[in-house]
Amino acid sequence: MKKAQQEAYKRDYAQAKKEGKPFFPYAIYKDHIVAILCFAWIIGMAIWHRVEVGRPIYEATTDFVPRPEWYFFFLFELLKIFKGDNFLTPVIMATFIVPNVLMALLILTPFIDRSPERRIEKRPFAMAVAIIIFTSLAWLTYKGATSEAPAAGALKFTPSDANTEIAARVIKQEPCLSCHVIGASGGSLGPNLNNIGSQGKGVQWHIDHLKNPSSKVPGSAMPAFAALSEPDLKALATVMDGMGTKYKVD
Ligand code: HEC
Missing domain, CATH: 2.60.40.420 (Cupredoxins -  blue copper proteins)
Known part of the structure; x- marks a missing residue:
């Protein structure tokens, strides 16, 4: 950071500290209220909609097509991309290696791209990373959602x-x-x-x-x-x- 920028930042920070509210207990208190309201909402909806435990599992069934919830479709699709005779290859690649490498990259992004700029058009690297990750997730989710389920139980x-x-x-x-x-x-x-x-x-x-x-x-x-x-x-x-x-x- 340049010197002038640094000084401007310090001035702003001192100002905010003088006028703002402290994190503890103010922000913590507010967070707790919101969290309690969220839980109350979820519990209330569960009671109102009478959520029940489904039918007991019948292991020998052949007409059940297992499908994940929509927010796991991207992992579901990754499993199909990695093919291998050894079934551990797709599982380890899709559920461990790829997600963890991406997660590590995401955590490292602010350390790699250290520009103080905040306007997005001046942050090409961060923008590119975000666009690539979000489009891949969207694409994989779309593919997972539209991929044809295997015909239930019928062999081909x-x-x-x-x-x-x-x-x-x-x-x-x-x-x-x-x-x-x-x-x-x-x-x-x-x-x-x-x-x-x-x-x-x-x-x-x-x-x-x-x-x-x-x-x-x-x-x-x-x-x-x-x-x-x-x-x-x-x-x-x-x-x-x-x-x-x-x-x-x-
Ligand atoms: C309760 C379990 C069970 C069910 C259900 C069952 N089988 Fe079998 N099957 C066996 C057993 C145990 C053997 C081995 C003994 C034998 O050959 O009869 C066998 C043997 C066979 C064989 C002969 C294999 C050989 O040794 O040549 C064929 C073919 C076969 N089953 C086809 C079928 C078909 C088709 C169905 C469905 C219509 C079916 N089975 C349902 C248990 C089962």
Whole structure:
């Protein structure tokens, strides 16, 4: 700072100190009143709107699409930008490294840009940082908000045909996924089915197995799906017999 500027600042400061009100207790007192009013407002709204605890969680559900609150959409979107075979890579990058590097930069900004200017057109660096951060946040939030939610529970087979359409519907309506991994997720009570077709058991084997698992695998813990219609069984069995060879799930 130049000398004249420094003196002007000291003069202003002494003046303000003489005329102004002290931080303690004046400002603290005011802050407390406002904070109490805010809490009272939130509590009042919660009572007035009768906020309730939602339905209990059912872990085996396959038709719940988890989505974050809107103010977390930017993190949600970052998770999609960092892809990796190792699922820790996107998680660590998007929820730890990137946000913390940005936070550190934000904290360092006043130390990097030490100009005493207050008019924004004379603060190009601070302006640029603010614009970049706010536009990236806005863009990521927008992308997160408009990105298509995965179809609830319905698997996407490639290639898709009449059989996979039926299989996707049956697998969504029956609890297959609570015991089997098909595609990226599922339970672990039964074997992973992504590659089950490579065993070459044949369509008829799968039909018989679905109708009565223990007729094919003695003592099988899998429930019988004999109530499915013949066309449904045939389509599902055809897809099972082709899993990993003809069909795969994205
Ligand atoms: C309650 C858990 C459970 C459910 C629900 C279930 N399964 Fe199974 N499944 C198993 C178990 C355990 C096995 C291993 C024993 C066997 O092969 O019967 C198995 C085996 C299989 C196999 C044979 C794998 C092999 O060894 O060749 C196929 C195919 C299969 N299940 C498909 C399905 C389909 C399709 C559904 C939904 C319509 C389904 N399962 C629902 C538990 C389950």
